[in-house]
């Protein structure tokens with residue numbers, strides 16, 4: 455009997471044996487020990503767990519003068535029937551439209567959960583003027599910055615992209631500690647980005663809802679990023695807004711690979727010269743390599759956290775000036791009053807958002823689950 459019990463115990467412990475993993479984790483919701491292949495973070499959005507997801511609260515515009523105000527408000531982010539929705543709304547619904555060009559918006563709050571999360575680019579307080587209106591759209595951006603970050607692993611996010619002109623959804627990762635310096639020196643991993651326009655073409659290619667892209671950003675300073683060498687798109691004639699797809703990242707000490715529904719869209723396997731050589735930065739004299747004492751994966755050899763957001767517009771060229779859209783793009787990317795031009799063009803884009811149908815589901819970024827496994 456005793457022997458039998460011992461045998462059973464041995465069997466159980468053998469099946470639970472922990473093979474150590476190269477994956478490392480940190481954060482309030484990170485597991486204490488990490489075994490190879492283990493599910494180390496997951497959210498099925500049965501409930502909206504703000505212990506896992508911290509809301510951004512900022513007018514900053516993501517560094518691209520995007521037009522949204524990210525806030526913690528159940529109009530703009532909520533879970534229902536096991537799905538997370540990030541839904542845009544009009545700022546004027548809350549404050550009136552006169553407020554946009556004459557109001558003062560100070561979004562700094564007193565509670566710990568209400569603090570402004572990004573003061574850069576006038577992110578905590580703005581004053582609207584007739585030419586420079588306040589952020590006309592409210593939306594949400596949530597992140598695991600305090601709850602979970604990890605170095606190496608596999609990620610799968612099942613999501614449905616929104617439709618609606620000039621909507622810019624993103625599911626991505628940013629470095630937790632900026633070990634190699636500020637952006638883009640410590641890297642950025644964009645698992646999926648798309649554009650909500652259902653009929654937008656550039657040089658004959660559909661670059662709206664029929665395109666999804668993955669990108670790495672890395673470089674010694676903001677003006678020099680090697681993203682063009684690590685950017686891939688996949689086209690789907692049905693549109694990424696009509697069905698859920700699985701967006702996948704495999705991130706190892708040797709390579710980074712992006713997949714959609716198990717089919718690879720891009721992969722980087724840097725050589726011994728690492729991302730410095732991969733980005734072609736070694737050909738430029740006089741620039742200091744911030745990764746010279748890191749591994750060949752640097753800056754992608756440190757912990758990153760997850761971000762899910764729905765942005766709108768912006769002037770960085772993600773929506774190029776030359777696009778063909780049924781109702782032309784209402785702002786130029788070099789306009790000093792781009793947000794105002796965008797707002798004045800609402801007769802074109804607002805009807806495409808269908809905000810009054812099904813609580814704005816069409817224009818919402820919908821996420822079924824997020825899962826992260828150790829290598």
Ligand SMILES: *[C@@H]1O[C@H](CO)[C@@H](O)[C@H](O)[C@H]1NC(C)=O
Nearest residue numbers: 527528529543544547548592
């Ligand atoms: C949340 O958003 C709605 C819609 O814009 C607005 O009416 C409401 O006042 C907001 N709530 C808070 C607490 O700001």
